[in-house]
Amino acid sequence: MIYGKKEIIILIYRILVEYTDENHYLTQKEIIEKLNTLYGVEVERKSVANSISLLQELDYDINKGEHGGFALFSRTLDDTEIKFISDALFSSRVITGKQALEISNKLNSFLSKYQRKKYTYLYKSTDLNRTSNEKVFLNLEIIEEAIENNKKISFKYLTYDENCKPVFRFNGYKFVVSPYYLVNNFGKYYCLAHYKEKYHPLQSYRLEYMVDVEVVDEDRIPMKEVSGLEDFEITKYLNEHIYIFSSDVVNAKLEILESYAMQYVYEYFGKNVSLMKENGKTFVSVKCSYDALFYWVLQYSNCIKVLEPKELIDRLKEFFDKESKKYK
Secondary structure, eight states: OOOOHHHHHHHHHHHHHHHOBTTBOBOHHHHHHHHHHHHOOOOOHHHHHHHHHHHHHTTOOEEEOTTSOEEEOOOSSOHHHHHHHHHHHHHOSSSOHHHHHHHHHHHHTTSOHHHHGGGGGGGGGGGSOOOOOTTHHHHHHHHHHHHHTTEEEEEEEEEEOTTSOEEEGGGGOOEEEEEEEEEEETTEEEEEEEOOTTSOSSEEEEGGGEEEEEEEEEEOOOGGGSTTOTTOOHHHHHHHOTTOOOSOEEEEEEEESSTTHHHHHHHHHTTOEEEEEETTEEEEEEEEEHHHHHHHHHHTTTTEEEEEOHHHHHHHHHHHHHHHHHTO
16 A cells, blocks of 8 residues: 555554553654554655654644654543543443453553553453343433434333343333433443333433333423423432432431441432531431432441431331341
8 A cells, every 4th residue: 555645644643652652762763664564664764753743733742752762642541541441341330341341442542552551450350240231332322312302212121030031021011211311320321211100200221221222203201391300400310319219309317326437428428418416426417219218228227327207217127127037
């Protein structure tokens, strides 16, 4: 293939991306050698110098070393940013290990070959127990399209039987819903949508359990026309539905039995907490989905006590009573 001046500039940039960083430089001679070895291109030093100069004029962060040579410093994503994203990818259970590896390899293409070596240990986490649904990204794209065009979506929903085999809920019944938001909660993707009037106004569906997702040629119901969603605020909703349960929000009063429990309170509820001190005791008030609060309290019952509401206390008593009988 014959390369022109413009193509050669791009090839030189590729070489700088792959073989240079803050600790590794290439001289003009070495760049010429790589152009010849990798692409079969023969150029003069002047052409390399002009190309680098033009890239610098275009604000590419190419620096000259004290002892000669050139290196690309700043990149679209730096190594710490890519490490963070890669960690999140391999920790996520909503995509397959193969997908995590493919995306990580794409991210690593922003780095030099020397920087990429740092992240090979992450590949081991492809063995995590994670979803087998390879269409999570496709589901995201389809639902985003529906939301953008104010359309409904249809899908079948997976569950698991007593043999831990995946089966369709309601024998393959096709749900038709009005989608409003896509959210990532604790590494899991959910679609927030309205299903039917007789159910809670906003239902949550896990994307990895959604199969055969399609845009329906029917306008979705506007949120303001759904009873209970007229003044909906997504930030408020997520703060009050820590596990994305769709149950009603309740006001709760909790007693902090151990000082370290405050860490758990603020991890989940953040600034949406009212703190009170009385007779040497510490109390907090929170607003949260009833079901979510129930399961949250179960995790920290050794250091937190529910004082209100009564229905939650009764549910906890019944639960612990049944559990204690299992082990008698």
